[in-house]
Amino acid sequence: MVASEKWQWENATAGAVAGFATVATMHPLDVVRTRFQVNDGRVSNLPTYKNTAHAIFTIARSEARLYAGFSPAVVGSTVSWALYFFFYDRAKQRYSRNREEKLSPGHHLASAAEAGALVCLCTNPIWLVKTRLQLQNPLHQTRPYSGFYDALRTIMREEGWIALYKGIVPGLFLVSHGAIQFTAYEELRKVLVDFKSRKSTEKSRSSDSVLNSFDYAALGASSKIAAMLLSYPFQVIRARLQQRPSNEGVPRYMDSWHVVKETARFEGLRGFYRGITPNLLKNVPAASITFIVYENVLNLLKSARRKD
Template sequence: MSQSQPQPQSKSKSERWQWENGTAGAAAGFATVAAMHPLDVVRTRFQVNDGRVSTLPSYKNTAHAIFTIARLEGLRGLYAGFNPAVIGSTVSWGLYFFFYDRAKQRHSKNKEGKLSPGLHLASAAEAGALVCLCTNPIWLVKTRLQLQTPLHQTQPYSGLYDALRTIMREEGWSALYRGIIPGLFLVSHGAIQFTAYEELRKGIIDFKSKDRKKDSESDDKLLNSVDYAILGASSKIAAVLLTYPFQVVRARLQQRPSSDGIPRYMDSWHVVKETARFEGVRGFYKGITPNLLKNVPAASITFIVYENVLKLLKMARRKD
């Protein structure tokens, strides 16, 4: 009997420290948003500008957009939607890394050695779908706050809480999930990014370790912040190029309806048809320049913070 008692205690301790992945992800998400939010505002405004009737100013390029927003709207315009962006990114990254780690553990339960690329992909896709369902209302509010300008014709939202309350009153609960379909397709973005990250990470570790026998602890020591920056940036570029059109579709769906309550686009297929008809393939890549300028360094920041916070938490666990 005495020999069987330590097992539940060990399991409880292990489950407790599974939250280290969520904590590291949340810290990474907050750092990313704080550094890169103005480019996110610019990207969103480019995405929804379809060249037809719009309350948004016309921007020539990313630099012109930043200058124009700063001149006409000030710092507040450059950081429009910052609060939901911070909440959404922090919660999303925290949940993503937590769900991703749990999925990897489950898939590797009956496996010996490292997971295959296919299982990394499945783990990332599962985590992304769960996060999307949890956070879509926050991203919808962020998009709408970013699109508010001095030219906006309807009563502006005063903040996150007012936006949520107004949307539910005027459009109903279902409006909080506008853009959920392209959002679920965007799960492929995270899946591609994390699969690329894991495979590149293994390649760098193998290159650095050569034939030396290594375990999980030595893997941590082999990689530094420069490696994490390169891994994060490279994996993000691959994911952005392959999945960006879904971001454009989602942003256009999440716009606030006009004063008569009629949405600009009815559903995802309507967005695809109208964009292809009036703008061609180029329309699906509007805003990709500020998106890359934001997300490539942001991915580097995210993984530098994540990996280093994770190292600290693991060190604390060993001392516990």
């Protein structure tokens, strides 16, 4: 295996480990966020929550389902991060081929967008199942899914395979989230590396030796906030599209434009940011965890390769 191929798989491995660590620590807030996102104020099988703390307490006390949808979340996040870092690094290598200078922000943006679109197409069925499982509660009228594979089989049987790609349109628009996040991360990282290198007595200007876990945490959180504020409405649209149909098989929303019209009509701008608080509480520290784990695992793998 050539060195470049090893590098690509090192990125994928580091991304997979980072994705698992993130889900394992932050999943309860993901359940709360999803329930807030689909609560449009109209008739619903879901209870009404006053705030994030009340939602966590209520779900834990009455349902014990703070880890509902954990299996697809682990699979989806691990696979998504592995594929994302793999595709992202492949794209950066392609754009930097025969180039000695650093990649421009436009190249980072294009790399992140390309990686995000490919990951979205590969993982949408997993995220659909996760959403369905997170929205189940004792008030459901339809037979609940018993787990990940039962949900897949039931959706295929009752709604057809095309249902596995509900929410794919806003999902593709959410590629902008990853593109914004990774572009901001790369640019902020370059600034911080240059700043710390000038102050460091070390000769090496590599981020491997200049930056530490605290730096990765700050970079991950900062880039995540910027991406989240700009792309969050697409998450709400996707979650609402991915709800389970009624007993009569009628979906609550027909398509993305229907969600936009109904949300704007009945809830206004605020409706597109439902669940933003638990989302911030989940994703800002989650982004820090992801990049701390990713960078440190990647550095460990690269160190091991140098010893071979």
